[in-house]
Amino acid sequence: MKVIIYMAISANGMIAKSDDNTSWISKKEWYNYILITRKAGNLIVGRRTYNILTKQPEFSEFKNVKLVVVSKNNKPKIIASNHFIVSKPKEALKLLKNFKEVIVAGGGILNKSFIKEGLVDEIYLDIEPIMLGKGISLFREENFETKLELLNTKKISKNEIQLHYKIKK
Numbered sequence: 001m002k003v004i005i006y007m008a009i010s011a012n013g014m015i016a017k018s019d020d021n022t023s024w025i026s027k028k029e030w031y032n033y034i035l036i037t038r039k040a041g042n043l044i045v046g047r048r049t050y051n052i053l054t055k056q057p058e059f060s061e062f063k064n065v066k067l068v069v070v071s072k073n074n075k076p077k078i079i080a081s082n083h084f085i086v087s088k089p090k091e092a093l094k095l096l097k098n099f100k101e102v103i104v105a106g107g108g109i110l111n112k113s114f115i116k117e118g119l120v121d122e123i124y125l126d127i128e129p130i131m132l133g134k135g136i137s138l139f140r141e142e143n144f145e146t147k148l149e150l151l152n153t154k155k156i157s158k159n160e161i162q163l164h165y166k167i168k169k
C-alpha cells in the first residue's frame with residue numbers, strides 16, 4: 001500500500017487562512033483533488049478537516065469514497081455509512097489495508113502525525129498563486145526534518161504548479 005499526502009498550499013506553505021478560509025483554492029484544484037481521491041477510492045482526514053469538508057458544496061463528489069476520520073477527543077458526528085472514525089493514523093491505514101493507494105488530505109495536525117510516524121511514501125503539493133501572512137501550515141509546528149526526492153513537476157494551469165515528491169526513508 002502506498003500512502004500519499006495530497007494538499008493544495010499557498011506559495012509559502014499554508015493550507016488555510018487562520019479562520020479556515022480556503023476560498024483561494026481554485027476550481028481546477030478541487031477537480032484534481034476529487035479525481036485523485038476517486039481514483040484511490042479512499043480518503044483520510046483529521047477531525048477539523050472532516051467538519052469543514054463535509055459542509056463544502058464539492059463534498060457530494062466524494063460520496064463513493066471510503067472516508068476515515070482520525071479523532072480521539074472530540075469525535076465528530078459521522079454523516080454517511082462509508083465514513084469511519086479511528087483514534088490513530090495507523091488504525092486508519094489498517095482499515096484501508098486492501099487499497100493500493102491511500103490519500104491523506106490534511107489538515108496540518110494530521111499531516112504532521114503521519115509524517116512524524118514515518119507512514120508517508122509520497123506527497124503532492126499543488127501550489128496556488130498566493131502568499132498568506134497568517135494561517136495554518138502544511139504541517140502544524142513540530143520539530144522534524146524529512147528529506148524528499150523530486151519525482152515530477154507539472155503545470156496544472158497558467159498560475160498553478162504541482163510538485164510530486166517521494167519521502168526518503
Ligand SMILES: NC(=O)c1ccc[n+]([C@@H]2O[C@H](COP(=O)([O-])OP(=O)(O)OC[C@H]3O[C@@H](n4cnc5c(N)ncnc54)[C@H](OP(=O)(O)O)[C@@H]3O)[C@@H](O)[C@H]2O)c1
Pocket residue numbers: 006007008009014015016017019020021022025045046047048049050052070071072073074075076087088089105106107108109110111113136140
Ligand atoms: N489546502 C488544503 O488542501 C487543505 C486540505 C485539508 C484541510 N485544509 C484546512 O486545514 C485546516 C484544518 O487543519 P488542522 O490542522 O486545524 O486540523 P486537522 O488536522 O484537520 O484535525 C485535527 C484533529 O484531528 C485529530 N487528529 C489529528 N492527528 C491525530 C492523531 N495522531 N491522533 C488522534 N487524533 C488526531 C484530532 O481530533 P480530536 O481533537 O477530535 O482528537 C485533532 O484535533 C482547515 O482550515 C481546513 O480547511 C486544507
